Amino acid sequence: MVSAEKRLEKRNFTALLNSFIDYSLRSPSSTNIHPNARWQQNGITVAGGNRQGNGINQLSDPLGLYVDDDQTIYVVDRANHRIVEWKRGATSGQVVAGGNGQGSGDHQLNNPRD
Template identity: 70%
Template sequence: MIFKMLTQDLNIIPLRASSIDIHPNAKWSQNGITVVGRNEYGSGTNQLRYPRGLYIDDDQTIYVADYGNHRIVEWKYGATNGKVIAGGNGPGNEANQLNHPRDVIVDKERDSLIISDWGNNRVVRWPRQDSASGETIISNIACFGLTMDENGSLYIVDDIKHE
């Protein structure tokens, strides 16, 4: 389940380390709201299976790295079902497949997703708009997490090399 965390004054706090600006005296609500994955785990468009990374864009669309289903799921604000926008074709290393994705971010400049395809030791760029496949942009890397700064520089955590 993915929770929307609210401060006491009900302002939404982005859940991405690179974009969080939390006041040191912020008080957290003790009652989070489930906004994604409200059902038992599974492979339906309203379900997730071992979700890992997530990204929330400027429109409050949530992108989830659905590790156990080998896909990235997009949840529009207020939606009760997600939409598979990357992978979802079983585990594999073809251009239309992912294998245990761990993280996902949005590259606003290229209107694409950057995906940590951990099981394939690669980082993939996948267009956000109606694309059936992505392209490998970095190979031979056990990418465990990633983020992008405001200048478009990509930062990656390599699980195997401890970098």
């Protein structure tokens, strides 16, 4: 039998979790994109764009990205087992982690994800 205290803890946790999910999905500040943001109709390719592959100007199954304050883009290039950094205006990236085949060595990644 579950005690009243345990039921209350579970209910409080569930309410907290639901409010966090609601905040994450509804709050424009969680993604830093204004709700009335406008986008250019014709975008530009800022990373990859040279077909799938393992060249430094190619990506293979990218699964995540991060943009820092300098507008440098870090791409999780899953199938190439690497993280690639793309500086603003660059025509090719630079491997900053992995890129030495799939594995568990200090110099390798194994299907990285964000």
